[in-house]
Structures are given as structure tokens and as C-alpha cells.
């Protein structure tokens with residue numbers, strides 16, 4: 001199985017932020033969710049993959065090709081969905097589609113028309129007059145109409161109502177059925193990932209915390225709830241993050257087997273949700289600085 005995306009030791013510095021030594025590879029045929037708190041670096045990373053910003057160091061291979069040297073060929077195979085405006089505001093939906101279609105050799109007008117109808121896109125409306133959700137739908141219709149091998153989406157579900165959000169997730173699941181298509185999408189909504197993601201990449205403060213199969217996270221992490229008397233200095237060190245309240249505590253351990261062995265008889269041991277893994281990891285990194 002080949003890598004659709006391969007990042008090797010990427011770094012990028014801004015005044016007050018740094019993406020540090022990011023190495024990552026995504027296999028063909030899967031849905032990967034990119035999660036992390038506000039300002040973690042998700043959009044910066046996505047823009048680097050898209051060739052919209054340049055890394056200070058490191059290599060980016062998309063479909064095995066350097067994304068700068070082979071920009072046109074690479075972009076043709078990617079469907080990009082973002083809530084940033086990448087279209088001409090004063091054109092109508094129909095005009096904008098006409099501008100975009102010739103860029104793609106695999107453009108399929110019938111497919112586009114199918115999505116235009118399904119998403120109830122108003123062809124005569126100007127881009128600037130579309131709601132946030134409509135813009136996302138338009139981006140998605142375009143992305144799905146040129147037979148893209150990889151969909152890269154930056155928070156695609158954030159402006160969508162719950163009904164369409166669910167429909168969109170189903171559509172994405174269908175899209176990768178042929179096992180040749182892949183999807184990477186960033187989101188703050190971990191429920192979206194619980195529904196459809198195969199892999200989760202978690203990024204915090206510009207670093208990758210993990211890139212794991214969703215299923216294996218529940219084998220790896222343990223949520224422990226118990227009385228504070230269980231926490232001495234050594235025991236605290238095992239926790240990725242702890243929240244204390246009154247007499248009790250709740251904390252995340254990254255070695256499930258060890259955690260269960262120690263806390264089995266004295267505390268409640270549960271499988272954490274993705275949201276809990278995120279919460280305690282971020283909380284832990286704040287208290288360890």
C-alpha cells in the first residue's frame with residue numbers, strides 16, 4: 001500500500017508559533033481525522049500539504065511526488081475543501097464552476113450537476129452571497145466532481161447544520177469505498193471522527209502527539225476515576241493529565257495495561273472518548289510547562 005501523504009521532518013516558524021519536526025505518513029484508502037486545540041497548527045499543516053505555504057525545513061511528498069516541483073499534477077488529484085474563501089467573490093456559482101472545471105482533466109459535469117442538485121446549490125447566486133455552509137457545499141461539489149484521489153478538508157463540518165453534517169459524513173464514507181480514495185480532514189468535532197475516521201492524527205502546540213488507528217487508541221489509553229488518596233507523587237507521573245475536584249480525580253493514562261493492573265481494584269477504569277484523550281493531553285501539557 002502506498003503513502004498518499006508523506007511528511008518528513010517538517011518545520012515552520014512564525015513569530016510566536018512553531019511547527020516542529022513533523023513526520024507523518026498516510027496510507028491510501030483511509031479516512032484520517034486531524035485533531036488538536038485552537039492554534040495547534042492544523043491549518044498551517046494542511047496549507048503546507050496544499051503548497052499554499054512553504055516549510056522552512058523538511059520534505060512533502062504527495063502521491064510520492066514533491067508537492068512543489070509537481071504542483072499541477074499533484075493538485076489535480078486533490079479535492080480541497082476549506083471555509084476560507086478561495087473563490088472569486090463576485091462570480092456566481094455557475095460562473096465559478098465554469099472557471100474551475102477546465103483545470104481538471106477528469107472533470108465530470110454530470111457528477112457536478114448531481115451534487116448541485118443534492119446540495120441545493122443556487123447556480124445564479126454570487127459566491128459572496130452564499131452562507132458559510134453553502135460555500136462548503138460548493139467546495140465539496142467541486143472536490144467530488146473531478147475524481148480526486150485525495151480529499152483534504154479543513155474543518156469542513158464546522159458551518160454545517162446537523163442534518164447535512166451527517167449526510168456529508170455518509171457521503172465521505174461512500175467516497176472511499178473503492179479503497180483507492182483517501183480523505184484527510186481537520187475538525188473540532190470528535191463525534192464526526194467517532195463516526196467515520198480510520199486514523200487519528202493528534203497535533204498539539206505544533207507537534208504530533210500521535211498518529212494512530214482509531215481502534216487502537218481504546219486499547220492504549222485508560223481513563224481512571226477515583227479518590228485523591230490514590231495519588232501520590234509517583235502515581236501522578238503515570239498520568240498524561242489529571243483533573244481534580246473535591247475529594248476525587250479523573251485522569252488519563254497512556255499505558256492501559258499498567259493502569260488497569262494498578263487501579264483495577266481501587267478505582268473506576270474506563271475507555272476514554274477521543275474528546276477525553278484530547279482534553280487530558282492538552283491539560284497535561286499545560287501543567288508540565
Ligand SMILES: Nc1ncnc2c1ncn2[C@@H]1O[C@H](COP(=O)(O)OP(=O)(O)OP(=O)(O)O)[C@@H](O)[C@H]1O
Pocket residue numbers: 014015016017036037038039040041042043044045
Ligand atoms: N501567517 C502567519 N503569521 C504568524 N503566525 C501565524 C500565521 N499563520 C498562522 N499563525 C499562527 O500559527 C498558529 C497555528 O495556527 P493554525 O491556524 O495552523 O492552527 P489551527 O490548529 O488550525 O487552529 P484552529 O483550530 O483555531 O483553526 C497560531 O498561533 C497562529 O496564530
